Amino acid sequence: MNFHSMSVEELRNTRNDLQKRYETLCAAGLKLDLTRGKPGADQLDLSAPMLSLPGENYTSPNGTDCRNYGGVSGLPELRELFGELFATGTDRTLALGNASLQVMHDIVVFSLLHGNVDSARPWSAEPIKFLCPVPGYDRHFGITELYGIEMINVPMNPNGPDVEACAALLADDPSIKGMWLVPTYSNPTGYTVTDDVARRLLALDAAPDFRIFWDNAYAVHTLVENAPAPLPILDLAAEAGHPDRVYVFGSTSKITFAGAGVAAFASSKANLDWYVEHISAATIGPDKLNQLRHLQFLVDADGVRAHMARHRDIIAPKFQLVLDILDDRLGDAKIASWTTPEGGYFISLDVVDGTAARTIELAKNAGIALTAAGSAFPYKTDPHDRNIRIAPTFPTTDELRTAMDGVATCALLSATEVLLDSA
Numbered sequence: 001m002n003f004h005s006m007s008v009e010e011l012r013n014t015r016n017d018l019q020k021r022y023e024t025l026c027a028a029g030l031k032l033d034l035t036r037g038k039p040g041a042d043q044l045d046l047s048a049p050m051l052s053l054p055g056e057n058y059t060s061p062n063g064t065d066c067r068n069y070g071g072v073s074g075l076p077e078l079r080e081l082f083g084e085l086f087a088t089g090t091d092r093t094l095a096l097g098n099a100s101l102q103v104m105h106d107i108v109v110f111s112l113l114h115g116n117v118d119s120a121r122p123w124s125a126e127p128i129k130f131l132c133p134v135p136g137y138d139r140h141f142g143i144t145e146l147y148g149i150e151m152i153n154v155p156m157n158p159n160g161p162d163v164e165a166c167a168a169l170l171a172d173d174p175s176i177k178g179m180w181l182v183p184t185y186s187n188p189t190g191y192t193v194t195d196d197v198a199r200r201l202l203a204l205d206a207a208p209d210f211r212i213f214w215d216n217a218y219a220v221h222t223l224v225e226n227a228p229a230p231l232p233i234l235d236l237a238a239e240a241g242h243p244d245r246v247y248v249f250g251s252t253s254k255i256t257f258a259g260a261g262v263a264a265f266a267s268s269k270a271n272l273d274w275y276v277e278h279i280s281a282a283t284i285g286p287d288k289l290n291q292l293r294h295l296q297f298l299v300d301a302d303g304v305r306a307h308m309a310r311h312r313d314i315i316a317p318k319f320q321l322v323l324d325i326l327d328d329r330l331g332d333a334k335i336a337s338w339t340t341p342e343g344g345y346f347i348s349l350d351v352v353d354g355t356a357a358r359t360i361e362l363a364k365n366a367g368i369a370l371t372a373a374g375s376a377f378p379y380k381t382d383p384h385d386r387n388i389r390i391a392p393t394f395p396t397t398d399e400l401r402t403a404m405d406g407v408a409t410c411a412l413l414s415a416t417e418v419l420l421d422s423a
Contacts, residue, residue, distance in 0.1 A: 001142065001332060001333070001414065002332065002333065002413075003310040003333045003334060003415055003419060004334055004335075004419070006419075007206040008423045009356075011198045011290055011416055011419055011423065012420065013051070013421065014386065014416055015411075015413065015416035015417065018390060018409060018412050018413040019413065019418060020411055021409050022366065022409055022410065024242065024361065025366045025409060026365060026366045026367075028366075028367070030366060030367030030368060030403075030406065031367050032276070032367060032368045032369065032395060032399050032400065032402065032403040032406075033369045033394065033395065033421065034368065034369060034370050034390060034391050034392070034394075034395065034400075034404075035069075035369050035370060035372075035391065036259060036371070036373050036391055036394070036408070037187070037254070037345030037346055037391045037393060037394075038155055038342055038391070038393065038394040039254055039258055039311075039393060039394070040314065040315075040356050040393055040394050040395070040396070041312055043311055043314055043315070043393070044257060044258070046209045046307065046310050046311065046314075047257055047297065047303070047307075048254040049297060050256060050257070050293050051092075053292075053293035053296050053297060053386065054066070054289060054293050054328075055293045055295055056098045057261070057296070058289065058292065060075050060076075060077060060204075060288070060291075060292055060295070061077050061295075062075070062076050062077065064288065065112055066288035066289045066291070066292045066420075067288075067289065068282065069284045069285055069287070070285050071285045071288055072276055072279065072280055072283065072284070072286070072369065073094050073095070073276065074094050074095025074096060074257060074262075074286055074288075074291060075095055075288060075291045075292065075295060075361050076110045077295050078092065078095040078262065078291050079093045079095050079264075079294050079360050080093075080300075081132075081193045081298065081300055081301055081304065082095060082250060082264035082266070082378075083215075083232065083266070084300075084301040085219060085220060085246055085250070085301050085304060086216050086219060086250055086264065086266060087229070087231065087232040087233070087234075088231040088232075088233075088234050088266035088267075089234075090267075091266065092266050092267065092269065092272065092275075093232055093248075093265070093266040094264065094265045094266070094272060094275075095262055095263075095264055095286065095291055096259055096262070096264065096265055097262075097263055097283075097286045097287060098216070098251075098253075098259060098261055098262065098263060098287070098290070099251065099253070099261075099263055100217070100250055100251040100253070100263040100264065101139055101143075101261070101264050103249060103263055104140070104213055104215070104249055105141060105143050106279065106282075107213075107233040107247060107275065107278045108143055108144070108147060108149075108277075110274075110275070110278045111177070111209075111211075112124040112147060114278070115209065116209050116211065116244075116245055116271070116274060117209075117244055117270045117271060117274045118208040119208075119209040120209075122392045123177055124207075126175060127150065127175055128149055128150070128175050128176070128177045128178075129149065129150040129151070129152055129173065129175050129176045130144045130149050130150070130151050130152070130176070130178045130179060130180060130378075131152055131154050131161070131166055131169060131175065131176060131178070131179035131185070132144075132151045132152060132153055132154065132180055132378050133154050133155070133156035133160075133162075133179070133180065133181060134153045134154070134155065134156055134157060134180070134376065134377050134378070135162040135188055135189060135348055135376030135377060135382075135387050135389070136180060136182070136186070136188075136376055136377070137158060137180065137182055137186075137187040137188075137215070137217070137376075138371075138375045138376060138380075140180040140213070140215070141180070141331045141378045141379075142380075143378065144178075144180075145378065149231045151378035151379065152176070152217065152371075152378075153377065153378060153383075154166055154169070154230065155157065155231075156186060156189060156191060156257050157191070158189075158191050158220075159191070159192075159193065159196070159197050160181075160183070160191065160193035160194055160197035160198065160201070161179070161181065161193075161197070161201065161389060162408065163197055163200045163204070163349070164202060166179070166201065166204060167204050167205075170204055170205060170207075170210070171205055174206075174207040175180060175207075175213065176207065176232055177207060177209060177210055178205065178211045178212070178213060179201075179210075179211075179212050179213065180213050180215070181193070181212055181213060181214055181215065182215045182217055182218065183214055183215075183216065183219075183231065183233075184216060184218055184219045184227075184228060184230070184343070184344075185199070185218040185219075185221060185222075185341060185342070185343035185344030185345075186215070186218075186344065187217065187218070187243060187344065187345065187346055187376075188339075188341050188346035188347070188348040188376050188387075188389040188390075189337050189339045189341070189346075189347065189348040190340075190342065190343060190347070191339070191343045192228055192343075192367050193231070194367040195231060198233060198236060199230050199236055199240065200410070202233075202236055202239075202240035202242055202245060202246070202381075202411075203241075203242075206245075208216040210245065210256070211244075211245060211246070211247055212245055212246045212247070212299060213247050213249065214233055214246050214247060214248045214249065215249045215250070216230070216249060216250035217249075217250065217251070217254075218247060218254075218343055218344040219250060220255070220304060220305065220308045221254060221308065221311070221343050221344055221345065222308065222342065222343040223315070223316045223319055223341065223342050223343050223344075223393065224312075224316075224342045224343070227305075227308075227343060232266065233246050233248060234246060234248065234268065237268075238268075243270075244267070244268045244270055244271050246266070246267060247266075247267050247371060248264075248265065248266040248267060249263070249264065249265055249266075250263070250264045250273050251263040252294060252298075254311075255298075255304060255307065255308065255311075256294060256297070256298075256347065260289060260290065261294070262286075262294050277377065299307045303340050315392070315393050317397070318392040318393060318395075318397060318400055319341070319347065319392050321392070321397065321400055321404070322347055322356075322390060322392045322400065322404050323338070323340060323347070325336050325401070325405055325408060326347075326404070328406065329405065329407020329408035329412070330407075330408055330411060330412065333412060333415070335351060335352050335411065335415040336350060336351045336352070336411055336415075337349075337350050338350065345391060345393055346389050346390060346391055346392075347389075347390040348376070348387060348388075348389060348390075348393065349387070349388040349389075349390050349411075349413045350386045350387055350388075351386050351388060351414065352386065352411075352414070352415045352418055352419070353384045353385060353386045354384075354385050354386070354387065354418055355385065355411070355414035355415055355417075356373045356374075356382060356385045356388050356417050357373035357374075357385055358417070358418075359388060359410045359414045360372065360373050360388065360410075361408070362410035362413060363406060363407055363410045366406055366410070368403050368410075369409060370388060370389075370390075370407065371388070371389045372393070373387075373388070374383065374387075375389060376389055388411075390404075390407070
């Protein structure tokens, strides 16, 4: 029954029933974790054959001895693989270390210290700002917060960031130097940027050194048979007259081994030259043996797609289980809405305004860990206190079923509390 149409007496009775159910939940002694989008052990097992690679075959196809120094741009064959997956091309793509997040961090720091190729002065010479589509990726926001960069919320719509909001902000403020963006199966909503929105973002008037941090974290992580084709974003940027506007990132962290994968960075030649100049002071080259084992295991872009189909077979049923429970427990009550992603690692759940923190607190007290309230927003501040990020991949199916049923109970109980307070 729709909670919003209940009488006060009906709400009290419902709250009392839910309180009893919650007490039973707490008594179960649960210890379940839905906090982060980590691959489950069965997903990691898919890449177990990599552990025996490269063996004694330590020479790459182009003849590079991967045991030695050099090759700051990465193995050409792996650059080709990433270049196809991200539609960036081999020449505009680098294969790097294990973490794309570190590359993003370093680029922000390099820009603060030196400015980028289009900067008149280092970014740190004046206060700067970033646009942050919300809800969004907390680790992106963590970088900008760490360095005192002001973050400005813009709505993340099903087709991408609110372009009109971005245009209005950029037109009046040349101190806005960047925008975070997960363009495919965004974190946490699962939304994908359309070609039209991408073109409009690229055409916006902005400071010459404004950059879009285009994080392809989930570009191949589809829950359906066919992932959307990657937008040729670097070509589109050049066509728009802003060839240096986009930095493209990605990695194999949720493809092979989390924390032991290979990162990719793609951009214009000018941007790549700038990055290589600065990173060469810190490294003589990436871990080419790790790059080689990835190349031997994945082989090419089609090999990645086949590997991701095996991931999909494992995690798609988990996502469907979450959606089924949300629909069964929360659908009729009309106290929540949620996304139905076709890829990525999260489901974005919006509960009654003012109840996300309370729902998460109740779940924690019952032994169910959820990402902290506000995590998908800059400064960890959800202006409506309604968003909860659900990460279905890490728990077993039985653990996930128990956890999500518990989360539903907590959301319903929180809703009755707020509705009674306002009655």
